[in-house]
Amino acid sequence: MLRGDRGEAVRDALAYQIRVGEFFGAERFVPITNAHMMGDIEVMGDGGFEYLRATCAKRARCSVPITTNARCVDFEFAGRLGQDAAEVEKERRLIAALREMNVLTTDTCINYQTLYQPHLGEHVAWGDTGTVIYANSVFGARTNFESGPAALAAALTGRTPEYGFHLDRHRKGTLVVRLEARLDDLADWGAVGKIVGEKHQSYYAVPVFTGVKRAPLADELKHLGAALASYGSMAMFHMVGVTPEAPSREAALGGNTPVDEIVIDDAAIERVYAGYNLKDRRCDLIVFSGPQLSLFEMKSLAERFAGRKVASGTQVFVTTSNGVKSAARELGYLGALESAGVTVLEGVCFYILQNLSQMRTRNGWTNMISNSAKIVNIIGAHKFNTILRRTGDCVEVACTGRLA
Amino acid sequence: MSEVLATVRVARAFGPVVEGEAIVSTEGFSPRYDLDRWSGLISKPGHKLEGTSIKDKICFFPTAKGGIAAGWAFYDIKHKAIAPKAFVFGVTNPVMVQGGVFANITITEGWDPQPAGVIRTGDWVRVDPARRVIELLRRAS
Numbered sequence: 001m002l003r004g005d006r007g008e009a010v011r012d013a014l015a016y017q018i019r020v021g022e023f024f025g026a027e028r029f030v031p032i033t034n035a036h037m038m039g040d041i042e043v044m045g046d047g048g049f050e051y052l053r054a055t056c057a058k059r060a061r062c063s064v065p066i067t068t069n070a071r072c073v074d075f076e077f078a079g080r081l082g083q084d085a086a087e088v089e090k091e092r093r094l095i096a097a098l099r100e101m102n103v104l105t106t107d108t109c110i111n112y113q114t115l116y117q118p119h120l121g122e123h124v125a126w127g128d129t130g131t132v133i134y135a136n137s138v139f140g141a142r143t144n145f146e147s148g149p150a151a152l153a154a155a156l157t158g159r160t161p162e163y164g165f166h167l168d169r170h171r172k173g174t175l176v177v178r179l180e181a182r183l184d185d186l187a188d189w190g191a192v193g194k195i196v197g198e199k200h201q202s203y204y205a206v207p208v209f210t211g212v213k214r215a216p217l218a219d220e221l222k223h224l225g226a227a228l229a230s231y232g233s234m235a236m237f238h239m240v241g242v243t244p245e246a247p248s249r250e251a252a253l254g255g256n257t258p259v260d261e262i263v264i265d266d267a268a269i270e271r272v273y274a275g276y277n278l279k280d281r282r283c284d285l286i287v288f289s290g291p292q293l294s295l296f297e298m299k300s301l302a303e304r305f306a307g308r309k310v311a312s313g314t315q316v317f318v319t320t321s322n323g324v325k326s327a328a329r330e331l332g333y334l335g336a337l338e339s340a341g342v343t344v345l346e347g348v349c350f351y352i353l354q355n356l357s358q359m360r361t362r363n364g365w366t367n368m369i370s371n372s373a374k375i376v377n378i379i380g381a382h383k384f385n386t387i388l389r390r391t392g393d394c395v396e397v398a399c400t401g402r403l404a
Numbered sequence: 405m406s407e408v409l410a411t412v413r414v415a416r417a418f419g420p421v422v423e424g425e426a427i428v429s430t431e432g433f434s435p436r437y438d439l440d441r442w443s444g445l446i447s448k449p450g451h452k453l454e455g456t457s458i459k460d461k462i463c464f465f466p467t468a469k470g471g472i473a474a475g476w477a478f479y480d481i482k483h484k485a486i487a488p489k490a491f492v493f494g495v496t497n498p499v500m501v502q503g504g505v506f507a508n509i510t511i512t513e514g515w516d517p518q519p520a521g522v523i524r525t526g527d528w529v530r531v532d533p534a535r536r537v538i539e540l541l542r543r544a545s
Contacts, residue, residue, distance in 0.1 A: 016505065016506065019418065019505045020498070020501060020502050020505050022418075023416050023417075023418050023501050023505065023511075023513075024416065024498070024501070025416075038472050038473070038475075038476070039476070043436075043473050043476045043477060043480075044476040044479070044480060045441070045476070045477075045479075045480030045483060045484065046480075046483060047479050047480050047482065047483025047484070048476045048479050048480055048483075050483075051479065069472075127472035127475070127499070128471075128472040129471060129472055144498045145472055145497055145498050145499045146472075146475075146498070146499075146502070147472055147473075147474060147475020147476065147498075147499045147502040147503055147506070148472070148475050148476050149475050149476065149479070149502065149503075149506045150475055150498075150499075150502040150506075163498075164498055201432060201467045201469070202467065202495050203468065203495065203496070203497035203498070204495070230469075230471070231469075233432075233467065233468050233469055233471070233497050235497075357440075377437065378436060378437055378471070380437050380438065380448035380449065380451075381436065381437055381438055381439060381440060381441075381447050381448050383447065383448075383449055385449075
């Protein structure tokens with residue numbers, strides 16, 4: 001490949017991967033079966049777009065199935081949201097370039113729920129972080145955080161450097177978390193991720209959860225993982241009796257002595273909710289996003305909003321994938337949400353929307369209230385005052401316009 | 405060649421030799437969470453460096469936060485001419501490294517001793533990835 005036998009794009013991709021692998025002391029490459037990349041105009045800017053076009057012009061064609069993460073424009077809503085027409089047009093051209101390179105532009109950050117579920121030990125090259133921690137932890141597949149250019153390179157060459165979570169030694173637990181809290185709502189699971197992630201911020205920290213009282217749902221593990229990855233930059237967790245590499249606490253730790261043992265009870269979860277500054281108590285923006293909602297979350301939210309109306313002066317956004325939105329339409333969930341005044345966007349995630357800072361200013365948004373611990377953390381650079389609340393509380397705030 | 409006042413060794417490093425003014429942060433960093441990627445200013449409310457520009461600086465961060473975005477974002481800020489000269493991390497994640505390599509921005513991970521005791525914001529330092537050292541060349545006046 002380095003001779004250019006498979007073309008200039010593959011040669012350049014491999015040379016790039018070698019430089020990254022050398023940094024981490026990788027001894028070899030491992031073949032991958034699937035890649036998932038972030039690639040939209042908001043994150044890559046004009047420089048990244050030029051790179052992508054140049055790569056496409058070198059006749060780059062991915063040899064391994066590769067899907068795309070949530071992007072920054074839902075074309076149906078771009079005008080109503082006041083997004084820049086020029087940037088929206090670039091997004092269209094960017095998508096066309098990706099398709100020409102044999103990339104499946106699926107535009108979802110819940111590929112692990114909707115598109116592809118790798119098996120135990122399968123090597124993949126995924127990003128965003130929520131997809132990575134789910135793959136490593138729940139499926140027992142193996143991937144590092146792969147940025148857009150790195151995942152694309154992996155799909156071009158069919159391999160990725162073997163370091164980090166491809167290696168057994170990084171997959172063992174490093175700390176123990178005993179769950180004593182009830183954890184009835186998705187936001188509670190996100191709050192757990194915030195507590196653990198903030199205390200042990202490291203890519204190589206691997207928490208081992210014990211004491212789980214019932215089989216957690218995929219959406220609960222999704223919110224836990226997304227928050228751990230967001231607050232802690234973590235790429236893996238174990239849950240004893242739940243995840244495949246944790247049949248027991250001892251097996252999950254793999255001989256490691258835990259650096260910390262944390263207990264999370266109901267009081268600890270309540271302290272998370274009590275820790276937010278409500279500022280002027282304005283309820284102008286409620287967001288269900290980050291990660292995109294599964295069909296089950298859409299059903300639950302539709303039931304909560306059924307027969308109600310979003311309060312005047314309040315805007316409510318939901319983001320999901322094209323597939324989930326289509327199914328929600330068929331099943332009547334979309335109608336229930338839209339009748340209540342909820343805006344459901346597809347193929348995007350709220351925090352990466354093109355022009356979000358300007359949108360915030362133009363709408364006079366101050367507080368952003370969400371049941372996603374991840375989005376409450378990640379949206380900071382756009383200067384929102386963010387508040388985490390349970391799903392039911394978010395719906396109450398949305399419909400009453402009162403924030404307690 | 406300038407006299408070296410102090411040295412910090414790093415465990416892993418990539419990129420060209422660079423010199424510049426140090427910013428020593430006690431808080432971690434993510435270009436997605438913390439940075440206004442149009443001005444180069446740290447914009448997250450409450451970040452310990454809020455309002456500070458990272459352009460042309462040697463940025464010392466103890467940890468990486470998040471996030472997949474750095475892979476494109478470092479290339480983007482380099483293209484917009486608001487990139488720092490180097491990122492020096494205590495513990496980083498692969499995305500920062502993938503981003504640094506992609507954008508050809510010098511990046512290092514692991515340090516001995518802790519730079520906070522040796523290097524202060526405003527000091528002039530040199531990062532030499534091949535020799536895996538950071539050298540303090542001049543104190544802030």
